[in-house]
């Protein structure tokens with residue numbers, strides 16, 4: 001538009017100045033036509049054509065630029081770091097010239113592993129390999145979120161890459177068609193992450209638990225607008241979000257992902273966590289996954305993992321479910337070692353948990369390690385609920401442990417996975 005106005009000014013300038021200069025105007029490039037009233041008219045016409053052409057050109061240029069810009073894609077590469085005992089999310093943005101059609105279209109990338117507890121400074125390069133992607137519901141189209149596995153510079157699997165083993169276990173036992181539904185509990189904190197969101201400042205406490213679970217209204221539950229935005233964002237991103245609810249402790253909430261297979265369920269849980277953190281940032285709220293945020297008579301935060309195989313979902317499945325519970329009992333310590341750091345603070349045997357040193361399963365029992373839902377017992381098939389995982393668990397580890405124990409010979413935790421030793 002600026003160019004067009006500029007030309008229009010020059011053109012009108014020529015017509016006015018033309019006759020006064022006696023046809024010798026230096027401002028015009030077409031002397032034969034200048035200096036007469038007729039010339040002015042022709043100039044006028046020419047200028048109009050020139051303007052029209054330039055406008056078309058400029059519009060074309062703008063359109064091309066705009067279309068190119070429209071295609072340019074912010075790809076947020078997300079990965080799990082090497083922090084001990086509890087790994088955290090990391091991410092950084094890469095600009096792609098156009099949105100990818102498949103995950104193969106997304107280039108590999110790298111990062112400084114010495115800043116994420118994944119490498120020494122001397123040999124710091126780690127590789128990021130995209131493994132799945134979803135629309136970015138916060139930035140909107142065409143931007144994307146990309147889940148990555150971490151590899152060493154020589155192409156071998158990095159020791160912090162827990163997804164690789166889940167990938168292999170899922171492939172090995174795919175005939176069992178394992179499904180997972182994960183209930184992610186979490187706690188909202190003020191922006192600095194020190195005090196739960198809207199809890200009285202200092203040493204004060206809110207009213208005791210009892211009124212908050214599935215409560216309605218600003219005086220009963222805290223943070224609803226963020227939870228609503230998060231649910232919508234997960235839906236927009238195409239995640240298998242199954243529901244949300246306010247939890248027993250004030251400022252504690254839950255969402256569920258599933259029931260779907262692995263490793264998809266675990267990728268989706270990490271994506272949903274990432275979206276929660278980023279949206280929280282916009283609301284001035286920090287979401288945290290501490291298993292026991294506040295000591296005392298306040299509920300902890302878990303990540304109940306509901307599990308079924310094809311055989312469990314079919315008539316006669318109750319026997320398969322019971323057999324699965326027995327197998328889980330034999331491997332209790334191995335599972336507990338990878339079900340989340342500080343889970344011992346949460347699994348006290350109180351607040352709807354079973355003691356960490358005890359394994360128990362039962363129908364409809366929310367004080368058991370594994371609950372067989374009432375509906376499953378009644379119809380004779382369905383799924384089981386592993387109530388032991390902590391909110392901060394790594395779903396790649398938990399899903400691997402469940403598949404290897406229930407579908408295979410039993411899970412043994414690799415040394416680098418261990419978070420708790422019983």
Ligand code: ADP
Nearest residue numbers: 179180181182183242256258259306307308383
């Ligand atoms: P709770 O009563 O424990 O709070 P929720 O409704 O929060 O249960 O979560 C139950 C989860 O179990 C949901 O994510 C749901 O998708 C999942 N689920 C349902 N059926 C199955 C199944 N056959 N296999 C695995 N997960 C399932």
Ligand code: MN
Nearest residue numbers: 183254256304
């Ligand atoms: Mn639930």
Ligand code: MN
Nearest residue numbers: 183185247254
């Ligand atoms: Mn819950």
Ligand code: MN
Nearest residue numbers: 183304385387
């Ligand atoms: Mn549950």
